[in-house]
Amino acid sequence: MTIKNRHSVFDCRRIFFLIGGLEAILIRIQLWKPLNNFVSADMFNELLTMHGTTMIFLAAMPLLFALMNAIIPLQIGARDVAFPFLNSLGFWTFLFGGLLLNVSWFTGGAPDAGWTSYVPLAGTTYSGDHGVDYYVIGLQIAGIGTLLGGINFMATIINMRAPGMSFMRMPMFTWTVFITSALILFAFPALTVGLAALMFDRLFDANFFNPANGGNTILWEHIFWIFGHPEVYILILPAFGIISEVVCTFSRKRLFGYSSMVFATMLIGFLGFMVWAHHMFTTGLGPVANALFSIATMLIAVPTGIKIFNWIFTMWGGSIRFTTASLFAIGFIPTFVMGGVTGVMLAAAPADFQYHDSYFVVAHFHYVIVGGLIMGIFAGLHYWWPKMFGRMLNETIGKITFVTFFIGFHMTFFVQHFLGLLGMPRRIWTYLDGLGFNGLNLISTIGAILMGIGTVAFLINIVITAAKPRNAADDPWEDGRTLEWAISSPAPEYNFAQTPLVRGYDALWKEKMDGNKGMTPAEPLGSIHMPSPSILPFIMSVGLFIAGFGFMYHNYYIGAAGLIIMFACMVIRSVKDDHGFHIEPDELQGKGVKA
Amino acid sequence: MKFRRRRGDNTIPVQVEGNHKLEIVWTVIPIILLIILGVPTVQSVFGLSKDYSKDPDAVQVIVTSHQYWWEFEYPQFGIKTAQEMVIPTNAKIAIETKSGDVKHSFWIPALAGKIDSNAGANVNTMYFEAPKPGVYLGKCAELCGPSHALMDFKVKAVDEASFDRWIAALKEPVELPADPAVREAFVSKCLSCHAVGDQGGMIYPNLTGIGSRETVGGILVNTDDAKYANEGTVYENLKRWIEDPDKIKPGNGMGKVALTEQELDGIAKYLSELKLDY
Amino acid sequence: MSAHSHADGKLPHEPEKATLEGRNKVLGFWLFLGGETVLFGTLFSAFLALRHQVGEGNPTGQELFQLPLVALATFLLLTSSLTSVFAIQAMHRQQTKQLISWLVITVLLGLGFLILEIYEFYHYVHEGHGFTTSAFSSSFYTLVGFHGAHVLFGICWISLLIGQLMKKGLTVITAPKVYVSAMYWHFIDVVWVFIFTVVYLMGKVG
Known part of the structure; x- marks a missing residue:
């Protein structure tokens, strides 16, 4: 419940990742042979909906946020994020939103209209139970947290950089997080409106998406994808x-071509808002829209290609060490290229008429999200683990994780391209025999189990590592280039005893090359002001959680009570000044002063 | 591995900032490739959007999707059928899609791309051709409920003469079951929703000629030489379906109909003999 | 850094930007308003997509909207924006009393607007234009209602700040709060200008 939740709360985000993974494995078990009856048709739709929703909103994004929280202030030489209170609030709303979503399993059925929840299937006429209500309200609550996070990181990066850290000296990770935060800021409110409209339709009989009363179902698709496509870039850019x-x-x-990398990131972010309708080529928007969105989508290949070439040329002529983190990063490159190539294939609308909603699409987006984002997260976790927890992850187990996960991944999803080309639609509960789907589906299922084993190996690694002494060096990889490697592992709660002076790109590397021991401080040693921990964000999120249930079951007293709890907390927060506390210089001495 | 670091190697590689020439090359070449790819893309987007819905030489078919079956209406001929679309091999087929309930997507993988059937007033059109006679598998490609996976249909491409015979046969009156008990059950329990010939309701699949269709319910394949769990003779399949439709297609709109064993047998037999000659 | 320690006891010229916390707050709030713009933008698009879906026999916007009433509401809200500018000017002159008075006037004008809006909605419902009547009515109430809820939130917020100003006076902690609340108030004012144009004027034209 502290304001600085960044080093302690990793766990629940991983648990959502495990739940999503378990759902995936159940899906693959159902599909391992034709006409299987392992789960029912209803259950299957719940699984596929919750797998998608959980992985995108409750696993991938929060895992990224955890890394961003831990690393961004360090990389820019800041004591903390700009809004520690919002940071904590964002975390708790995400957690309670995710919890609310998953409670649906125990109250008569999880949402089952897909993570895209297309209407009218997601409307009350065809989804009469409360499943989709959980989707709408759970995501709404979790979305608040994401939006707050986006604002927080943008403000942090703009206002809190150490002296000398100009924009064009920022590490690449900081740049991508900056652009991602901007995308969050401009994409999530669209989802907020979409979810609110769907909630009004479902709970209060509004007519946004009800064709019988003049509503328009295509409107939902537009709103969802205006959010949904930037969301994909929100996920991949930090990776x-x-x-x-x-x-x-x-x-x-x-980094080879740093400035072109920065430019390419911005361009990808910008184009991300221009291409949403490529998810709707078969909806019937007409040839002009289809042609324009095809071309816009293909354009994204150019900045993405720039990035790929830059990474390859960074390694070219380098002195490469094959740690687990670098294996994941190197494995990422060809995997992501494949996802990119199928992306260009899908961008061509006439071809997409065939690929759309087939397993080809499933293969494509798993290549970019799992092969791109999840491999990126694995690389990041292995790389920054010592900085976050003060302990090095075991490299042998790490390499086992990489090998099983990497092979399992390609086994699972490579064959799915061909399933799609053979005519297997996505989101199908079962398939008939004799269509030529059997063998490929079996391979895919075995691959999924291998990925599961890889993930379990990673968990074992965490447990084993947690039992070891906390002895990681400040710069455990010895070749650290950025500011986070200038301070002790794990980072102290105030990050930098003295704010460092940044003299160039790759701030720490520059000092190393100039023969300095560490960073030059930019300020004298003084007392450090810290914000006080607060329980209010937790209570506010509980309030929202209660309100969500109240409205869902049409008990407006409870709904109002939940909202009152939340607003009361806002009033308390506004009225009560947080004076925080100070850490004095003599307290810092014992911990080893390092700028 | 050329650039692999040896143990204890402390050399610092040259720190390269970038290379303008290279960077321009790998920006410009992809752009050229995209232009090469973009031109045919745009051409075929417009090519595929040609409107044949007013063309008298094209066969017009209005496709209406339902949870979980397909309705095919031929406005030029004044006929309506379900689950099996018969088309001539020598003409353009102009499709108009709409939905009776949720959004579905009309897809015949071997013949053409897909087009969504939207709920409400957003009607879509597309066209395709099937130059070779044969039976093609059609699918629903948009998640539409529990039995989305089972919402298959068949497309039968036949030569022009048999297509004309099929149209004529579909319009002919159909005799009801001869056995009075079976007829009574069929009229009261089946024709309230389904139609045969010019009798019965039209809100659910038209049963005229069901005995000569490739499948029952889209997924129970009719064959005398059953290999898989979803195959059987047309009589067996009809019986299996009528006995408990929910077991075959969870969540479909038919539900279990209360029939005696004798009525069930009689209706299945009658329907299996409802064949069209074309 | 901290302006508590100003020797003469006076605040700096722009007290809202005197501390890092204050600067963060102002920047963060600008960003938040960027997100709010997308939120209202989406609501506007939904309204524009659905505004002709009135349905058989239901009143159209042309029949419903009474421009004089809406114009009065617009006048109240625009004036309140002006008074909140005066409030910020008073803050920069460090005249706490004037600041509080201008804020009170702003809140009262906002309340006037809200009362007119509630009356307007009440009237529409009696004309047969309920929330569930048609796609037009649902999107109308959602768009205008979202704005109304923002006004209500602003009124409560500024009232709370008035209380804090009376108790704690103008400090480097209260100043940024007042400043961002004024930003917020201008923002909902601008949104209303768009609502007035897109919903009412365009609705009247048909």
């Missing part, structure tokens, strides 16, 4: 950043 850091450190080389 690009992680790969950039890891590749540089383990090649002992500066």
Whole structure:
């Protein structure tokens, strides 16, 4: 419940990742043979909906946020994020939103209209139970947390950089997080409105998406994808950043073409808002829209290609160390290229008429999200683990994780391209025999189990590591280039005893090359002001959680009570000044002063 | 591995900032490739959007999707059928899709791309051709409920003469079951929703000629030489379906109909003999 | 850094930007308003997509909207924006009393607007234009209602700040709060200008 939740709360995010993974494995078990009856048709739709929703909103994004929280202030030489209170609030709303979503399993059925929840299937006429209500309200609550996080990181990066850290000296990870935060800021409110409209339709009989009363179902698709496509870039950009850091450190080389990397990131972010309708080529928007969105989508290949070439040329001529983190980063590159190539294939609308909603699409987006984002997260976790927890992860188990996960991944999803081309639609509960789908589906299921084993190996690694002494060096990889490696592992709660003076890109590397022991401080040693921990964010999120249930079951007293709890907390927060506390210089001495 | 670091190697590689020439090359070449790819893309987007819905030479078919079956209406011929779309091999087929309930997507993988059937007033059109006679598998490609996976249909491409015979056969009156008990059950329990010939309701699949269709319910394949769990003779399949439709397609709109064993047998037998000659 | 320690006891010229916390707050709030713009933008698009879906026999916007009433509401809200500018000017002159008075006037004008809006909605419901009547009515109430809820939140917020100003006076902690609340108030004012144009004027034209 502290304001600085960044080092302690990793766990629940991983648990959501495990739940999503378990759902995936159940899906694959159902599909291992034709006409299987392992789960019922209803259950299957619940599983596929919750797998998608959980992985995107409750696993991938929060895991990224955890890394961002731990690393961004360190990389820019800041004591903390700009809004520690919002940071904590964002975390708790995410957690309670996710909890609410998953409670649906025990109250008569999880949401079952897909993570896209297309209407009218997601409307009350065709989804009469409360499943989709949980989706709407759970995501709404969790979305607040994400939006707050986006604002927080943007403000932090703009306002809190150490002296000398100009924008064009920021590490690549910080840049990508900056752009991602901007995307969050401009994409999530669209989802907020979409979810609110769907909630009004479901709970209060509004007519946004009800064709019988003049509503328009295509409107939902537009709103969802105006959010949904930027969301994909929200996920992948930080992974690009992680790969950039890891590749540089383990090649002992500066990032090739830094400024073109920054520019490419911005361009991807910008184009991300221009291409949403490529998810709707078969909806019937007409040839002009389809042609324009095809071309816009293909354009994204250019900045993405720039990134790929830059990474390869960063490694070229380098001195490469094959740690687990760098293996994940190097494995990421060809995997992501494949996802990109199928992306260009899908961008061509006439071809997409065939690929759309087939297993080809499933293969494509798992190549970019699992092969891109999750591999990026694995690389980042292995790379920054010592900085976050003060202990090095075991490299042998790490390599086992990489090998099983990497092979399992390609086994699972490579064959799915061909299933799609053979005509297997996505989101199907079962398939008939004699269509040529059997063998490929079996391979895919075995691959999924291998990925599961890889994940379990990673968990074992965490447990084993947690039992070891906390002895990681400040710069455990020895080739750290950025500011986070200038301070002790784990980072103290105030991060930098003295704010460092940044003299160039790759701030720490520059000092190393100039023969300095560490960073030059930019300020004299003085007392450090810290915000007080607060329980209010927790209570506010509980209030929202209660309100969500109240409205869902049409008990407006409870709904109002929940909202009152939340607003009361806002009033208390506004009225009560937080004077925080100070850490005095003599307290810092014992912990080893390092700028 | 050329760039692999040896143990204890402390050399610092050259720190390269970038290379403008290279960076321009790998920006420009992809752009050129995309232009090469973009031109045919745009051309075929417009090519595929041609409107044949007013073309008298094209066969017009209005496809209406339902949870979990397909309705095919031929406005030029004034006929309506379900689950099996018969088309001539020599003409363009102009499709107009709409939905009776949720959003579905009309897809015949071997013949053409898919087009969504939207709920409400957003009607879509597409066209395709089947130059070779044969039976093609059609699918629903948009999640539409529990039995989304089972919402298959068949497309039968036949030569022009048999297509004309099929149209004529579909319009002919159909005799009801001869056995009075079976007829009574069929009229009261089946024709309230389904139609045969010019009798019965039209809100659920038209049963005229069901005995000569490739499948029952889209997924129970009719064959005398059953290999898989979803195959059987047309009589067996009809019986299996009528006995408990929910077991075959969870969540479908038919539900279990209260029939005696004798009525069930009689109706299945009658329907299996409802064949169209074309 | 901390302006508590100003020797003469006076606040700096722009007290809202005197501390890092204050600067963060102002920047963060600008960003938040960026997100709010997308939120209202989406609501506007939904409204524009659905505004002709009135349904058989239901009153259209042309029949419903009474421009004089809406114009009065617009006048109240625009004036309140002006008074909140005066409030910020008073803050920069460090005249706490004037600041509080201008804020009170702002809140009262906002309340006037809200009362007119509630009356307007009440009237519409009696004309047969309920929330569930048609797609037009649902999107109308959602868009205008979201704005109304923002006004209500602003009124409560600024009232709370008035209380704090009376108790604690103008400090480097209260100043940024007042400043961002004024930003918020201008923002909902701008949104209303768009609502007035898109919903009412365009609705009247048909």
